[in-house]
Amino acid sequence: MEGLGDANEINARCLSASFPQLWSQWQLLDSILPTGGFAHSFGLEAAMQSRLVTTTDDLKTYVIHVLENAGSLLLPFICATTISPDAQTLRRLDRLLNAMLTNEVSRKASTAQGSALMRVAASVFSEIPCLKTMRGEALSSGELYFHHAPVFGLVCGLLGFDAETTQKAYMFVTMRDIISAATRLNLVGPLGAAVLQHQVAPVAESLSTKWMNRSVDEACQTCPLLDTVQGCHSYLFSRLFCS
Numbered sequence: 001m002e003g004l005g006d007a008n009e010i011n012a013r014c015l016s017a018s019f020p021q022l023w024s025q026w027q028l029l030d031s032i033l034p035t036g037g038f039a040h041s042f043g044l045e046a047a048m049q050s051r052l053v054t055t056t057d058d059l060k061t062y063v064i065h066v067l068e069n070a071g072s073l074l075l076p077f078i079c080a081t082t083i084s085p086d087a088q089t090l091r092r093l094d095r096l097l098n099a100m101l102t103n104e105v106s107r108k109a110s111t112a113q114g115s116a117l118m119r120v121a122a123s124v125f126s127e128i129p130c131l132k133t134m135r136g137e138a139l140s141s142g143e144l145y146f147h148h149a150p151v152f153g154l155v156c157g158l159l160g161f162d163a164e165t166t167q168k169a170y171m172f173v174t175m176r177d178i179i180s181a182a183t184r185l186n187l188v189g190p191l192g193a194a195v196l197q198h199q200v201a202p203v204a205e206s207l208s209t210k211w212m213n214r215s216v217d218e219a220c221q222t223c224p225l226l227d228t229v230q231g232c233h234s235y236l237f238s239r240l241f242c243s
Helices: 002-029 044-049 056-083 087-100 104-124 129-141 148-158 163-184 190-211 224-231
Strands: none
Touching: 002 148, 002 163, 044 056, 044 163, 044 224, 056 087, 056 148, 056 163, 056 190, 056 224, 087 104, 087 129, 087 148, 104 129, 104 148, 104 224, 129 148, 148 163, 163 190
């Protein structure tokens, strides 16, 4: 019985050690984390004013297309930085993504959210001091644009997420934020938004599986019309969102 007690004690220590990391992982995905994601509509506001999205069915289709674009273009960057969460990988992929994002509106949205995420992560997750170090060095040198996808992968990797979970988490956050934008644009009510999110979840899972673990060389956009629509956001007469 003494041996059993020792085993239980060891297991208890291991579990208690994993709890702080698990809570940090949950916090990273919590909407209360001030990363600025709710200031962006992923082009939905422009699509609504352009009459491309007028019904709930249109909205559902738009959300799916946004997730498809996110999966095909951004998951490769997230996967790479999660696997190698270091300054060199972040710098290389950050520059590459900046060159690939030709839409000025989406590029600015990406850097705004990524900069906010890096700032918040460096302040909140003090148990990972390299985040603050990397941010400080990047700010002083001006070498980083801080695009959201590679920064998200970096932070998730340092918090102990595996690559598969990180990529699905990014798809979830994207789905959550665009449906939240739809609610504030009065395209759908709060209850309808929850129903829509539940309906789209299997599609998001399928798209995550489809584009998961691909190399950065395979990154592409599958729905270029959405990129074009988002690029018109700055020309809107009245705007609720930044993009």
